[in-house]
Amino acid sequence: MSGRRRPDFGGKPAKSIWLITFADLSGLMLAFFVMLYSMSTLELDKWKAAASRMTRGDPGLVQLRPEPVSTHSVPTVDIPPALPLGYLGQILEQKIRQESALGDVRVHRLDKLLVVSLPADALFLPDKAALTPSAKTALFRISSAIAQVGNQIDVHGHTAPAASPSTGTDWQWRLSLERAAAVADELRRIGYPRNPAILGLADSRFRYLDPAIPEQRRLELSRRVDLVIHTTEGES
Incomplete structure (x- = not known):
């Protein structure tokens, strides 16, 4: 030890x-x-x-799956919100003054709507629904002013009253609808990014024209296509 x-x-x-x-x-x-x-x-x-x-x-474990990838690429268009009608009306009136092809186009307010009236005599041949070359030029000028706004736009076709009751009104409804469709199609073709609603009204709005206007002038005004612009945003 x-x-x-x-x-x-x-x-x-x-x-x-x-x-x-x-x-x-x-x-x-x-x-x-x-x-x-x-x-x-x-x-x-x-x-x-x-x-x-x-x-x-181990089949019981959670499997990681890849995210699905689309084989098609869908283009998107950024559309700005609706503009005030007073401001938009000033833009359109200025555009009309600058373009001689738009000399007969009229812009006016109707309740909460802004209406751009296109005379049918300047857009179509008599009793036809095919746009003339000058009409396409005029629509191109207008489209450049409204293509960048988000307001809802409808297209309304109008005709003059029938020459006689025996003529019938079916052709008026058909013609007014076909003319509205022709204008809407042309606007889309030249770049307007929305699908405007179309409506054929025949001569149903003729009685609202001022009776003090000479009869011949009233008939001319009744033959038109209106672009009806709303305060709200439209659908793509």
Whole structure:
């Protein structure tokens, strides 16, 4: 037996001191790994590959599926909100004054609507619904002013009263609708981004024209196509 004395640890058994050292070491390692994890960046490709292998091995695991990708690209058009009718009316009136092809076009307010009246005699041949070349030029000028607004626009076709009651009115309704459709189609063809509603009114609005206007002039005014602009936004 050696005469060397064992060190005194305050009356506690020496064999328990290693627990304190181990606890300190474990705390330091835990803090190190937490810090290391917080500074790391997840590699998504490797994670998906690992998850895919895990999924094949265990059907009960959640499978990561790729997001569906469309084979068709749908173009979008940003259309601004509706403009105040007073401001829009000023723009259109200025455009009409600048373009000789729009000399017969009239802009006027009707309740909460802005109406752009296009004389049918300048757009179509008599009793026809095909636009003339000069009519297409006029519509192109107008479209450049309204294509960038979001207001709802309807197209209303009008005709003059029938020459005699025996003539019938079916052709008037058909002609007014076909002319409204022709104007709407031309506006879309030259770049107007919406589908305006079309309406054939025949001579149903003739009685609202001022009776003080000479009869011949009233007949001319009744043959028209109106662009009816609303205060609200239209649908694409």
